[in-house]
Amino acid sequence: AQKITQTQPGMFVQEKEAVTLDCTYDTSDQSYGLFWYKQPSSGEMIFLIYQGSYDEQNATEGRYSLNFQKARKSANLVISASQLGDSAMYFCAMREDSGGYNKLIFGAGTRLAVHP
Amino acid sequence: SAVISQKPSRDICQRGTSLTIQCQVDSQVTMMFWYRQQPGQSLTLIATANQGSEATYESGFVIDKFPISRPNLTFSTLTVSNMSPEDSSIYLCSVADHSAGNTIYFGEGSWLTVV
Numbered sequence: 001a002q003k004i005t006q007t008q009p010g011m012f013v014q015e016k017e018a019v020t021l022d023c024t025y026d027t028s029d030q031s032y033g034l035f036w037y038k039q040p041s042s043g044e045m046i047f048l049i050y051q052g053s054y055d056e057q058n059a060t061e062g063r064y065s066l067n068f069q070k071a072r073k074s075a076n077l078v079i080s081a082s083q084l085g086d087s088a089m090y091f092c093a094m095r096e097d098s099g100g101y102n103k104l105i106f107g108a109g110t111r112l113a114v115h116p
Numbered sequence: 117s118a119v120i121s122q123k124p125s126r127d128i129c130q131r132g133t134s135l136t137i138q139c140q141v142d143s144q145v146t147m148m149f150w151y152r153q154q155p156g157q158s159l160t161l162i163a164t165a166n167q168g169s170e171a172t173y174e175s176g177f178v179i180d181k182f183p184i185s186r187p188n189l190t191f192s193t194l195t196v197s198n199m200s201p202e203d204s205s206i207y208l209c210s211v212a213d214h215s216a217g218n219t220i221y222f223g224e225g226s227w228l229t230v231v
Contacts, residue, residue, distance in 0.1 A: 035220060043206050045159075045222035047117070091158060095220065102212035102220055103149055106158045 002027045004094050006107035013082045014115055020067070021077040021110045023092030029053075032096050034075040035104065036066065039089040048090075051075055079112075087114045118143055118213040120223035128229045134197045137226045139209030144189035146212075150182070153206040153225075162207075165192040199230045 003026040013019040036048040051059045051066045059066040067076040089111050093104040119142040129135050148165040163173040171184040185193045196203050209223040
């Protein structure tokens with residue numbers, strides 16, 4: 001069965017430092033996608049970054065990068081130069097591409113606190 | 117990226133009543149998805165809304181409790197029926213944006229509190 005595991009319920013980081021949020025996944029599919037979302041206290045889900053299973057390069061979007069290690073089935077999110085506004089819940093999610101569907105399976109989330 | 121609007125953003129509902137949540141997308145999409153996020157929990161898929169056919173429900177969710185409409189390719193509604201306090205959650209609509217490599221975007225969410 002497909003599964004996403006985020007082992008860090010909470011993390012904190014000093015402003016301007018980098019932080020890594022862990023995500024491991026389990027799937028038997030060869031084709032899949034991995035997403036990271038940020039959820040501030042307002043409740044909206046903000047798309048951050050995407051990595052396809054066949055992408056050879058790690059995805060980057062501004063201060064966000066995804067450390068994709070396919071053999072280890074991990075897709076960790078790295079946030080560089082943390083800002084106070086980065087304080088939020090972060091969810092890792094997986095989409096299995098077989099069957100043409102776009103539904104996501106989510107991890108439990110990691111709450112990040114950025115300290116000044 | 118697709119722009120998704122949900123209404124209402126928040127509501128307080130009496131138990132036993134029903135509430136309909138609307139989801140509007142600024143472009144045509146094949147599938148729309150409805151998720152529930154209970155307090156302190158992660159997101160769980162309720163159902164996939166297909167235009168022109170019945171919605172596909174995930175295990176643990178039934179049409180009588182969560183009827184869904186999908187009248188066209190840009191709009192869907194989710195009704196939460198006969199609400200109880202356990203239905204207090206954020207309900208989120210999402211779509212896959214085919215113009216953006218099938219990136220999946222979410223609406224702002226609808227916070228429901230059942231009293």
